[in-house]
Amino acid sequence: MKRRFFGGIHPSYRKELSVKATPSVAVIPKQVVIPMLQHIGVPCVPLVKVGDKVLRGQKIGDGDGLCVPVHASVSGTVIAVEPRPHPLGKLVTAVVIENDFQDTTVRPSESCGNAEDMDPDTVLGLIREAGIVGMGGAAFPGNVKALSAVGKADTLIANACECEPYITSDDTLLRTNPEQVLRGMQILSRVLQPKRAILAVEDNKQEAIAKVNGLLSEYTGIELSVLPTRYPQGAEKQLIQALTGRDVLPGQLPVSAHCAVFNVSTFAAIYRAVELGVPVTSRIVTVSGEAIREPQNFIVRIGTSFHDLIEVAGGLNDSTERVISGGPMMGIAQSDLSVPVVKATNSVLCLLKDRNGAAENPVCLRCGKCVSVCPMRLQPLYLYRFEKAGNAGELERLHVMDCIECGSCAFTCPGKLPLVERIRSGKQLLKEAKSK
Amino acid sequence: MNLTVASSPHIRGDFRTSRLMLDVVVALLPALAVGTWILGFRALAVTAVSMVSAVGAEWLYCKVTGKQNTLRDCSALVTGMLLALTLPASVPFGIVVLGSVFAIVFAKCMCGGLGQNIFNPALAARAFLMLLFPAALTHYETIDGFSSATPLHRMVMPALPENSLMDMFLGRIPGSIGELSALALLLGGVFLVARKVISPKIPLAYLGSVAVLTFVFSKTGNPISWMVYSLLGGGVMLGAIFMATDYATSPVTPMGQILYGIGCGALTVFFRYYGLFPEGVTYAILLMNLATWGIDRITAPRRFGTKKGEQV
Numbered sequence: 001m002k003r004r005f006f007g008g009i010h011p012s013y014r015k016e017l018s019v020k021a022t023p024s025v026a027v028i029p030k031q032v033v034i035p036m037l038q039h040i041g042v043p044c045v046p047l048v049k050v051g052d053k054v055l056r057g058q059k060i061g062d063g064d065g066l067c068v069p070v071h072a073s074v075s076g077t078v079i080a081v082e083p084r085p086h087p088l089g090k091l092v093t094a095v096v097i098e099n100d101f102q103d104t105t106v107r108p109s110e111s112c113g114n115a116e117d118m119d120p121d122t123v124l125g126l127i128r129e130a131g132i133v134g135m136g137g138a139a140f141p142g143n144v145k146a147l148s149a150v151g152k153a154d155t156l157i158a159n160a161c162e163c164e165p166y167i168t169s170d171d172t173l174l175r176t177n178p179e180q181v182l183r184g185m186q187i188l189s190r191v192l193q194p195k196r197a198i199l200a201v202e203d204n205k206q207e208a209i210a211k212v213n214g215l216l217s218e219y220t221g222i223e224l225s226v227l228p229t230r231y232p233q234g235a236e237k238q239l240i241q242a243l244t245g246r247d248v249l250p251g252q253l254p255v256s257a258h259c260a261v262f263n264v265s266t267f268a269a270i271y272r273a274v275e276l277g278v279p280v281t282s283r284i285v286t287v288s289g290e291a292i293r294e295p296q297n298f299i300v301r302i303g304t305s306f307h308d309l310i311e312v313a314g315g316l317n318d319s320t321e322r323v324i325s326g327g328p329m330m331g332i333a334q335s336d337l338s339v340p341v342v343k344a345t346n347s348v349l350c351l352l353k354d355r356n357g358a359a360e361n362p363v364c365l366r367c368g369k370c371v372s373v374c375p376m377r378l379q380p381l382y383l384y385r386f387e388k389a390g391n392a393g394e395l396e397r398l399h400v401m402d403c404i405e406c407g408s409c410a411f412t413c414p415g416k417l418p419l420v421e422r423i424r425s426g427k428q429l430l431k432e433a434k435s436k
Numbered sequence: 437m438n439l440t441v442a443s444s445p446h447i448r449g450d451f452r453t454s455r456l457m458l459d460v461v462v463a464l465l466p467a468l469a470v471g472t473w474i475l476g477f478r479a480l481a482v483t484a485v486s487m488v489s490a491v492g493a494e495w496l497y498c499k500v501t502g503k504q505n506t507l508r509d510c511s512a513l514v515t516g517m518l519l520a521l522t523l524p525a526s527v528p529f530g531i532v533v534l535g536s537v538f539a540i541v542f543a544k545c546m547c548g549g550l551g552q553n554i555f556n557p558a559l560a561a562r563a564f565l566m567l568l569f570p571a572a573l574t575h576y577e578t579i580d581g582f583s584s585a586t587p588l589h590r591m592v593m594p595a596l597p598e599n600s601l602m603d604m605f606l607g608r609i610p611g612s613i614g615e616l617s618a619l620a621l622l623l624g625g626v627f628l629v630a631r632k633v634i635s636p637k638i639p640l641a642y643l644g645s646v647a648v649l650t651f652v653f654s655k656t657g658n659p660i661s662w663m664v665y666s667l668l669g670g671g672v673m674l675g676a677i678f679m680a681t682d683y684a685t686s687p688v689t690p691m692g693q694i695l696y697g698i699g700c701g702a703l704t705v706f707f708r709y710y711g712l713f714p715e716g717v718t719y720a721i722l723l724m725n726l727a728t729w730g731i732d733r734i735t736a737p738r739r740f741g742t743k744k745g746e747q748v
Contacts, residue, residue: 328445371688372635420443
């Protein structure tokens with residue numbers, strides 16, 4: 001039975017800009033900047049120092065706790081280990097490698113091979129050692145998420161909704177390498193033993209759907225679910241609601257609804273890690289938007305600067321207003337294009353000035369459109385109002401922390417209120433009030 | 437290159453306050469056309485005077501108080517138009533101007549402006565004028581200048597009006613400028629719903645509760661006719677579709693909108709049955725305006741991840 005998630009919007013998708021037959025290979029840069037923090041959790045400690053020779057795939061940072069290692073994405077010489085700008089908008093310690101253009105690669109991990117012959121711990125170990133994080137943008141360590149779902153999740157979900165406008169990197173992966181995704185799903189299914197393994201995709205990706213459909217008979221136990229396109233279908237809680245009708249409990253993880261959700265790129269990375277023994281050193285990145293001359297998808301080495309990538313895509317239009325890491329609804333606007341592509345960078349988006357942009361003097365009409373589109377059933381107009389009034393108690397009563405910052409409210413608001421911005425600061429306000 | 441760093445989302449939809457307001461003006465045009473056709477050119481003149489003085493009052497208010505000019509949101513046009521449509525075509529122009537200025541200055545701007553007002557400005561002004569000029573506001577003339585009673589007046593008897601249901605539906609009856617034709621108002625309502633300017637919840641709940649109550653508590657032996665005349669007569673259609681759906685003064689939660697519509701309908705019937713005037717729409721909606729924030733508070737949507745009635 002097809003279900004729906006609550007609320008949501010239909011932005012103009014503009015995916016046709018970047019959809020090409022196959023992803024082009026990006027020019028491999030002279031230099032890569034590899035941040036020690038590419039996941040949610042504790043930063044890695046660098047394992048190399050200036051002057052060291054490194055090979056592609058060599059581990060160059062690792063740590064304890066909620067942490068997964070990072071690897072060199074080219075072979076060459078370490079020329080700096082220092083804080084560098086990060087797409088999250090802060091300085092993060094990074095290892096800078098001068099490329100020797102030999103692409104000498106470390107030997108694949110010895111324990112890799114056919115996943116059917118492995119015990120679950122070996123699989124999870126390989127996933128961790130390959131530095132796998134949620135590659136849809138959240139960057140939660142893959143092995144930790146998988147481990148937390150063992151014995152608790154009855155549904156394994158591969159997320160290929162890619163509901164953000166412009167982005168086509170998951171679509172490109174499914175069109176070019178669907179086998180890697182399906183195999184990755186089988187590998188994780190062996191670990192989690194779910195009742196169902198579902199590949200979820202929105203109906204605006206017909207070519208990918210046809211490709212997967214043609215392969216399903218070879219990959220037993222995997223279902224394909226085609227959902228009517230609507231934003232934010234790819235948000236974990238909304239996707240679980242749409243597929244299973246279950247709600248993730250407030251403030252809890254998907255496992256509370258007995259689901260484990262991973263992006264399709266993460267599944268492909270799991271396949272490469274477990275059966276080929278290869279760590280994450282590259283990913284597909286969509287470079288798109290009205291401000292880029294030749295929008296397309298690239299296979300990009302981790303650590304390639306946004307600047308280099310934009311150059312390969314023909315450069316920026318002179319009237320570019322924003323460059324965004326991620327999608328137009330939830331991505332982060334960049335001020336410095338020297339920031340590198342990290343594991344979770346699915347898109348570099350270059351936009352002209354939005355003609356529907358923010359108003360000088362935003363006024364709430366109380367039209368209630370924000371309430372009807374909010375997928376978390378919040379009341380953005382009241383959150384906005386109580387944030388302005390500095391009223392932490394009311395913000396808590398209205399569950400400000402439940403907001404997933406999907407931007408549906410701000411997108412829809414006729415008064416052009418900066419709703420997401422203010423709600424974000426409302427969360428901060430509540431946190432501060434509670435810590436007192 | 438100077439890149440802008442701002443919060444997500446980086447794209448926005450093309451809904452704009454001014455577009456929503458102009459849609460309401462467009463949606464009211466059929467009703468105004470019928471009013472002009474039945475009542476003559478003066479209906480159009482009253483509407484024009486009301487709209488112009490509403491815009492003028494807002495311009496002047498912004499000038500005098502030094503506030504940013506807010507005319508571009510077009511909401512003053514809507515207020516002026518709505519007020520005029522609740523008035524008889526024979527109303528003196530001075531009264532129209534006074535009402536329009538009251539609506540903009542006192543009911544809207546001094547409450548904090550667009551979105552902040554407690555009462556629907558057009559209805560607040562109408563209530564104000566009713567206090568001062570009850571005769572002028574209830575004196576209905578035909579296009580030939582004969583005064584005549586509206587169907588609603590006859591229903592006070594109580595008796596079914598002599599007008600045929602088709603005349604009432606199309607608007608071939610005496611009455612206020614914008615209240616004549618249920619068909620024209622319904623067309624406007626369908627347009628607003630199709631353009632996603634309003635949700636149909638409030639109008640449906642409003643009209644539904646009027647229908648149920650007048651059917652159950654019919655004052656004549658023919659409850660179905662009584663119900664249909666009650667829906668077609670007076671300002672119920674204009675009120676349910678255009679007044680009760682005013683953004684600033686109606687609830688934003690889905691459940692709240694239904695409750696609010698039912699409340700408006702119930703009070704309308706109550707005031708019609710027991711009130712001083714034959715009509716009760718104005719006071720019903722104004723009274724429900726007061727309950728709006730309270731209704732929103734008690735009808736907050738169920739929190740994501742919780743079951744009905746569960747407190748987390």
